[in-house]
Amino acid sequence: MTTVLTRAELHALVWERPMTKLAAEFGLSSTALQTLCKKHEVPTPPCGHWMKKAHNKPVRVIPLPPRPSDGTGSDRILIQPGLGLAVSPAAAAAREAVRAGTEPATVSVPAPRDRLVDATLAKLAKAKPDAQGLVSVRGAGVIQVTARPVSVDRVGVVLDELARAAASRGVVLDAREGSARFEVEGETVTVELVEVADKVAHTATPAELQALATWEAKQEADRKRYGHASGWGRPQIPKWEERHQGRLAVRLEEVRVRRDSPWGPAMRRTYADHGRRKLEAMAVTIVAEVVAMAVTKRENRDADERRRREAEEQARRRAEAERRAALEKRRSAALDELIVEHERILQLERYVIALDAALSGTEIPPRVGRFVCWVRARLDHLKAEMAPAAFEMRLESRGLFAEDE
Known part of the structure; x- marks a missing residue:
């Protein structure tokens, strides 16, 4: 339902609770709410504001300007659910609820490792590297993993964090019937962990350099003997190459938002190490997306059923008209x-x-x-x-x- 607020009311709300929570209440993405605030010149809390407030440190509330500086802005702000969201407001709210949940308390005694994670690592330790130097496991009873042997220890850390985040939020990680999957209230979302290759500058190998030198020598000999050279068949040394350097990624199954179209936008399905942000720190975010996917899959079935009924009704009407x-x-x-x-x-x-x-x-x-x-x-x-x-x-x-x- 569309909500109408004044600038003062929106200002009070954004300084009362975090933008992510407020956006979920309105059925918006946090980016869409930020855009609305910027459009109407409503100041928003800076980074670290809520952390300081949680630790009882002094914070400053930026006052609301009297009116937008150009004088054309309206004091009435319309907030329409779904703005900026690929998923439905219900899926977005489920995602934000998981993100906002508190982490379980850390204890000095390590929690027992998930049996599925344990079985995966045990099988991974026995796997033989392929031509690319990667070991992999898949099938019933394990989580599908593909990585280098030197990355196996970190694979265990990531899987532990995923299993822990899932269990703390009522999400089951299971692989009894084939591919590993998360189970959320009767819905399933498959998952795999892979080591992704990075695109790096290629360093020419001695063999590549030798092949190039041989070709150039032949071209020079042809020029001296015949007065010209064909220039054909020059060995190509690639500028870039893909190299596995320990960057891990979690891939979820593809889920499209089909409430409006059978081929709607796809939800984010890949989470990978990026700069200083490591995959194990994204466990809660990944589980939150899994929960949103589960809600979306239920909504997709309802939408498919609605479209099926509409198609049957249209077919019935066409047949009746004929x-x-x-x-x-x-x-x-x-x-x-x-x-x-x-x-x-x-x-x-x-x-x-x-x-x-x-x-x-x-x-x-x-x-x-x-x-x-x-x-x-x-x-x-x-x-x-x-x-x-x-x-x-x-x-x-x-x-x-x-x-x-």
């Missing part, structure tokens, strides 16, 4: 036929009258007499077919004008 059109066509054909028959009766009646007048007072030859009798019988037959009982039978046999039409 049936009606076909029925009208048959009725029109029957009417044309009856008009022709009626005109035939009128013609015959006029002909019989004229025939009687022509033959009156004269001796009628045998063949003419028989012809007159036949014409009268033909006229009587046509009239009988137009009688109500016979007319009803004709319409019934053709399936016309029944009560259920």
